[in-house]
Amino acid sequence: MFQKNMRVLIVDDTSTSRMLIRDALEQLGMTQIASANDGEEALKAMVASPSHLVISDLNMPKLDGLGLLKAIRAHPPTKKTPFIILTGKSDRAVIEQAAKLGVNNYITKPFTLASLKTGIEAVVGKLQ
Amino acid sequence: MDAMAAIKQTFFQECEEQLAELESGLLAIEGGQSDLETINAVFRAVHSVKGGAGAFHLDDLVGFAHIFETTLDHVRGGKLAPTPELLKTMLRSADVLADLVRAARDGGTVEEGRKKALADELARWSGGSGGAPAAEEAAAEEEDSLAGLNFVPIQITEDDVDFSGAAPDAGNTFKVSFKPHRALYAKANDATLILRELSSLGTAEIVCDESQLPKLGELDPEEAYLIWNITLNTEKDEQAVREVFEFVDTDCDLTVEKADPPGAADVDIAALIRQATEAAAPAEAEPAAAAPAPTPAAASAPANAAASGDHPAAGGKGDAGIAVTAQTTIRVDLDRVDRLADLVGELVINQAMLAQRITEGNHGKASSASVALDELEQLTREIQESVMAIRAQPVKSVFQRMPRLAREVATLTGKSVRLIMDGEGTEVDKTVIERLADPLTHMIRNAIDHGLESPEKRRAAGKSEEGTVRLSAMHRSGRIVIEVADDGAGINRARVKQIAIDKGLIPADAQLTDDEVDNLIFLPGFSTASTVSNISGRGVGMDVVKRSVQALGGRISITSVPGKGSTFAMSLPLTLAVLDGMVVTVADQTLVVPLTAIVETLQPKQADVHGMGGDSRVIAIRDRFVPLVDVGQVLSYRYEAADPMTRVALLVETEGGARNALLVDAIQGQRQVVIKSLEANYGRVPGIAGATILGDGRVALIVDVDAVVADARGDVYRDPGLAMAS
Numbered sequence: 101m102f103q104k105n106m107r108v109l110i111v112d113d114t115s116t117s118r119m120l121i122r123d124a125l126e127q128l129g130m131t132q133i134a135s136a137n138d139g140e141e142a143l144k145a146m147v148a149s150p151s152h153l154v155i156s157d158l159n160m161p162k163l164d165g166l167g168l169l170k171a172i173r174a175h176p177p178t179k180k181t182p183f184i185i186l187t188g189k190s191d192r193a194v195i196e197q198a199a200k201l202g203v204n205n206y207i208t209k210p211f212t213l214a215s216l217k218t219g220i221e222a223v224v225g226k227l228q
Numbered sequence: 229m230d231a232m233a234a235i236k237q238t239f240f241q242e243c244e245e246q247l248a249e250l251e252s253g254l255l256a257i258e259g260g261q262s263d264l265e266t267i268n269a270v271f272r273a274v275h276s277v278k279g280g281a282g283a284f285h286l287d288d289l290v291g292f293a294h295i296f297e298t299t300l301d302h303v304r305g306g307k308l309a310p311t312p313e314l315l316k317t318m319l320r321s322a323d324v325l326a327d328l329v330r331a332a333r334d335g336g337t338v339e340e341g342r343k344k345a346l347a348d349e350l351a352r353w354s355g356g357s358g359g360a361p362a363a364e365e366a367a368a369e370e371e372d373s374l375a376g377l378n379f380v381p382i383q384i385t386e387d388d389v390d391f392s393g394a395a396p397d398a399g400n401t402f403k404v405s406f407k408p409h410r411a412l413y414a415k416a417n418d419a420t421l422i423l424r425e426l427s428s429l430g431t432a433e434i435v436c437d438e439s440q441l442p443k444l445g446e447l448d449p450e451e452a453y454l455i456w457n458i459t460l461n462t463e464k465d466e467q468a469v470r471e472v473f474e475f476v477d478t479d480c481d482l483t484v485e486k487a488d489p490p491g492a493a494d495v496d497i498a499a500l501i502r503q504a505t506e507a508a509a510p511a512e513a514e515p516a517a518a519a520p521a522p523t524p525a526a527a528s529a530p531a532n533a534a535a536s537g538d539h540p541a542a543g544g545k546g547d548a549g550i551a552v553t554a555q556t557t558i559r560v561d562l563d564r565v566d567r568l569a570d571l572v573g574e575l576v577i578n579q580a581m582l583a584q585r586i587t588e589g590n591h592g593k594a595s596s597a598s599v600a601l602d603e604l605e606q607l608t609r610e611i612q613e614s615v616m617a618i619r620a621q622p623v624k625s626v627f628q629r630m631p632r633l634a635r636e637v638a639t640l641t642g643k644s645v646r647l648i649m650d651g652e653g654t655e656v657d658k659t660v661i662e663r664l665a666d667p668l669t670h671m672i673r674n675a676i677d678h679g680l681e682s683p684e685k686r687r688a689a690g691k692s693e694e695g696t697v698r699l700s701a702m703h704r705s706g707r708i709v710i711e712v713a714d715d716g717a718g719i720n721r722a723r724v725k726q727i728a729i730d731k732g733l734i735p736a737d738a739q740l741t742d743d744e745v746d747n748l749i750f751l752p753g754f755s756t757a758s759t760v761s762n763i764s765g766r767g768v769g770m771d772v773v774k775r776s777v778q779a780l781g782g783r784i785s786i787t788s789v790p791g792k793g794s795t796f797a798m799s800l801p802l803t804l805a806v807l808d809g810m811v812v813t814v815a816d817q818t819l820v821v822p823l824t825a826i827v828e829t830l831q832p833k834q835a836d837v838h839g840m841g842g843d844s845r846v847i848a849i850r851d852r853f854v855p856l857v858d859v860g861q862v863l864s865y866r867y868e869a870a871d872p873m874t875r876v877a878l879l880v881e882t883e884g885g886a887r888n889a890l891l892v893d894a895i896q897g898q899r900q901v902v903i904k905s906l907e908a909n910y911g912r913v914p915g916i917a918g919a920t921i922l923g924d925g926r927v928a929l930i931v932d933v934d935a936v937v938a939d940a941r942g943d944v945y946r947d948p949g950l951a952m953a954s
Contacts, residue, residue: 113272113276114242114246114276114279114280115238115242116235116238116239116242116276116279116280116283117276117279117280117283119234119235119238120235120280120283123231123232123235139501140497140501143497143500143501144497147497147500149465159268159271159272159275160272161268161269161272163501163504163505167501167504167505168504170503170504171500171501171503171504174500174503174504175500180384182382182384188275188279192377195377195379196377199379202382203382204381204382204383204384205379205381205382206379209279209282209283210279210282210283211283219381222381222383223381223382223383223384224383224384225383225384
């Protein structure tokens with residue numbers, strides 16, 4: 101019952117992506133969605149008021165996705181917060197690196213509603 | 229509009245930003261600024277365009293962006309050096325990318341050949357096959373790179389994760405101060421109901437502050453005197469707390485302050501970031517606690533004990549109240565700003581009227597009315613300047629279209645050009661900016677097409693093959709000056725003069741100064757290109773440029789040095805709405821002469837004025853002779869030339885820097901006037917730039933100084949025999 105009420109933080113430097121992800125999450129029934137423009141903003145948001153799930157882009161100004169993942173893992177209150185990266189299919193090396201840093205899952209771009217759902221459910225369980 | 233269409237619209241808007249970023253980044257790298265941050269920004273721009281395009285299945289765009297991105301990735305990774313040649317390819321690719329974006333948006337197509345040629349070129353740089361892979365191939369190629377990747381998603385369960393840690397809102401403490409106004413009660417709201425609702429959010433400690441309650445005899449039963457101070461402990465966020473007061477928040481004083489949550493505020497974000505970025509490099513070598521391919525078990529390490537029984541907070545709807553960005557700008561509908569500008573215009577007129585009444589009323593300079601008027605005048609001016617500042621925009625929006633134009637013209641003419649831009653941040657009124665694009669486009673085209681020589685000629689002249697065009701903007705004495713300077717051959721005066729003679733624009737025996745010859749190119753019907761090229765020869769000559777600049781209340785001038793190049797300078801008013809003018813009398817008419825054109829005023833002396841035959845006269849000003857132009861005669865207010873002795877001369881400077889003395893009957897004063905278009909309300913009148921309303925309510929015409937001078941001088945061109953001979 102809890103998954104749809106979980107607070108999700110979208111991190112992406114383009115508003116198009118933020119809107120697309122938000123739209124998809126809303127279609128999946130999520131209601132508490134926040135977003136940040138880059139890793140630094142996301143980190144501030146997570147420290148001030150942690151979300152239950154982070155869906156993050158990789159390539160962003162200031163602090164990139166891997167940096168954000170690392171910082172979140174280093175901050176005790178958020179060190180286990182589920183973290184999903186959105187990435188291009190060619191970023192094999194980055195995915196391997198993210199895996200070492202403890203990323204929960206990755207979803208390839210461009211994503212579909214189904215791939216997003218699968219990707220999230222693989223981490224938090226069936227959305228209900 | 230459905231959600232998808234709205235997102236798509238945002239995507240295209242964002243693309244424009246990314247494309248601008250891409251271009252300025254590439255230009256910065258070309259200028260030698262090839263630091264990692266700049267290269268990354270360029271990469272991100274292309275990557276973002278590709279990402280968005282993928283979501284909307286714009287395959288053409290994805291395909292090209294992918295190839296572009298691959299090459300950029302090589303540069304980013306240091307495998308490819310950003311040489312000038314590579315940057316040229318990339319800049320042209322950026323143009324193609326921009327075209328593809330626009331084609332996707334507007335439904336057009338992009339020339340296949342050009343796209344393919346650049347895709348091939350890009351692929352060659354990145355060591356690709358040479359053939360441009362199609363979008364599907366690109367996708368397939370990417371797909372492969374993940375094949376065999378051994379990644380197991382790490383699933384969490386409710387027991388695994390410390391949701392209490394993830395939701396520290398449980399235990400938020402807010403200090404709320406609530407002071408209802410009488411209107412709150414007048415609208416039949418009940419403070420107690422609101423307080424009760426607030427208490428339902430969590431545990432509340434409510435203290436009533438009665439300190440403002442007056443004695444019974446002074447008590448107004450309809451006034452509100454009570455203040456409630458509430459300490460609220462709740463799982464909800466601040467937004468939820470504020471929502472309780474949603475319907476009364478205009479009828480009360482409300483403060484909601486979050487009491488410091490334990491711990492969260494002390495976290496050093498900078499340190500976390502430092503730690504994350506510094507360690508980024510060795511991260512790969514690090515075996516890490518969460519070893520390769522972490523298993524669910526690794527993630528489900530002993531959860532924090534505090535997780536016990538805590539349900540994740542179910543806060544209010546919508547965003548989880550995360551303050552993400554501080555708002556420092558607002559978007560305002562342009563119509564509102566325009567309305568404000570109009571109103572300020574009216575205010576200026578009314579203030580002038582008031583000034584007139586006070587002068588007529590014979591109040592002394594020191595009278596309170598006069599002093600108040602002075603203050604009003606000052607305020608009006610400041611308001612006007614502030615409104616203009618709101619409408620002001622940097623010229624960058626126009627300038628940034630020019631590099632692409634320069635590249636295209638350079639390609640078409642086979643010339644090599646370096647466009648240098650200065651002062652893009654210079655601000656000018658929005659309406660001026662909008663109308664700047666056309667003349668500027670033409671001037672840049674001209675500078676490359678006509679101004680710069682071919683690479684062979686340049687080499688022969690001992691210059692570098694790459695020509696330079698410098699586009700700059702600056703503020704100068706209350707106007708904006710935009711210059712287009714090339715380092716080409718300069719104006720071929722002999723040829724220009726011959727063309728003008730051939731076309732009957734000047735008589736064959738005309739004696740012209742270099743300046744006058746240069747200015748011939750602004751004459752209607754003049755075109756120097758010996759063959760009408762497909763770049764400049766679109767039926768638009770410099771006369772059109774000059775007219776459009778003049779329509780903006782601007783001036784255009786040219787300076788040219790043979791062998792060194794030419795400079796075109798446009799001087800434009802910062803605003804099209806208000807102008808500082810000299811109010812003068814000519815033949816019982818009140819006219820306004822723009823103050824910017826006036827150099828000085830003087831009283832002509834008999835000995836200084838010399839007849840040149842006919843109506844032509846010159847006046848000696850400090851050992852220089854300048855033409856004396858009778859404004860009344862040029863504007864046909866009188867037929868006979870007026871006697872200069874009883875009148876005043878205004879020494880004015882025209883666009884080419886030429887000086888003339890305008891003869892007027894008397895000076896009334898100096899005033900700020902609001903420009904009203906005469907063309908829109910009446911029709912075009914030669915020699916008149918516009919109209920304004922004076923303090924006494926009468927309409928006064930604003931003199932177009934350049935046109936009046938040209939008209940007086942124009943006689944010489946059209947009928948030199950008559951003007952010179954008699």
